[in-house]
Amino acid sequence: MKLYMKYFSIQFKSQMQYKATFILNIFGRIVMSFATVASVLFMMVRFNEIEGFTVSQTLLCTSIVTMAFSLSEVFARGFDIFPRLLGNGEFDRILVRPRRVIFQVLASHIEFIRLGIFIQAVAVLCYAIPGSGVVWTWDKILTLFLMISCGGAVFFSLYIIYASFAFFTTEGLEFMNILTYGGREFGRYPYSIYGKRILKLLTYVVPLALIQYYPLLYLLDRVKNPFYIFTPVISLLFLIPSYAFFRIGLRRYKSTGS
């Protein structure tokens, strides 16, 4: 952990070297992600509600998913660009160092400008809260916290799977985008609107609904069962298969040579 903080501060300092660029980039990302929010807003203004979720409630959902996603983007950046690490031999250097592989991939690439999206999502959340009708008791705050943090973990696992595929192909596989970027894009609305089958898929196979739809129901008082607070925790189980997949890939890794 101490070592991670060391990496963290080094990268923070190096990325802050160009302050103007850094701030412009963050600003750019904030504006960029407003396109998504605007599309949700435009749709919701026209239709008023979707599956019983109002404008504010949908925006609440949008902002939570966006926050979870951006957390994974900041911290799992190393896995996002993993194919490049394999290609340019940086991964070989990682392998010869006496620290855990995953730790090093994580620690050596932290992308702070992606926090821009997080900031924007916080703003949307603040905008959505008054209209959403949520009474913020402790259990609700806990639910919100679990949704964001465990959500970050699920997206993180997806990035690990994406990276593991690269062991076999050396190239990034575009179809994983449907789960990472797609999870965020389609997570703008509660996953239930895509129909029962998609919801089941997102519950049992890729547990994105566990961090979004089910706890959202609790947050909005649609269900009273406190079990729903902890559905995001169950989604953490997804880390196991993705980690195992990474190990399998790692075992059959052959260097691309120099």
Place this chain on the structure above:
Amino acid sequence: MKKYFALFRIRFINGLQYRAAALAGLSTQFAWGFMQILAYSAFYRANPGAFPMEFSHLVSYIWIQQAFLALFAPWGVGGNVVDTIVSGNISYDLARPMDIYNRWFSEAIADRVSKATLRCLPILIVAFILPPPFKMVLPSDLFQFSLFLVSAPLAMFTVTAYCLIDHMSTFYTMSRYNAIFVILADFLAGGYIPVPFFPEPFRRIAEILPFAAMQNMPLRIYSGDMAGRDAAYGIVLQLFWFAVLLAFGKLHMRHSLKRVITQGG
């Protein structure tokens, strides 16, 4: 003209080599279109009266958009223009007896067309054989289809001219993409949600901006959302904006080239 066509051909054949990448991209685009249709059908069920397009029109809109993503998207092509400027390789280009703008333009078009050629057919075939709510249909008549055939290249030219102006800002900034320009174009051209879904004042403004001359036009003409006089007016608008962006791009280029300084040897 002949040399630019030759450039187009070289680049086009080169682009056709990436078949595996296209295959991987296909599944993503297909799933993407499918999820979008599911979302819109939820909205449609919630309130059919508030739906600004016919549902079948929307389905065609989405499938054509996915099939020809490479033709109309304001992103994903032209990265090499930026590289050329940043790396200084532009000095080679300057030494060639060719107009740089035309060269970049024909290369960008070749990239778009080759990518689209590889990807469009499988998506279109699947979209045509899907069961009804997801099934894509042909335009109402041959005339409408021929309007689409006019509008599609115009949209591609317009978006390419726009992207080149964006890339040329690299002459001044030396950094990569201006994401804001890309997102702005994508959103206002109906890349996120079709323009008819915009609420009223926005919609009227968006429909006369240059972005309306991009993917918005051919997609809505194909699907039948714009027909007859609307479609004809749309094509005139496309011609107008293409001419403006082209003229601006060429002027901008001439102006920038005057001040280009390449360092080192």
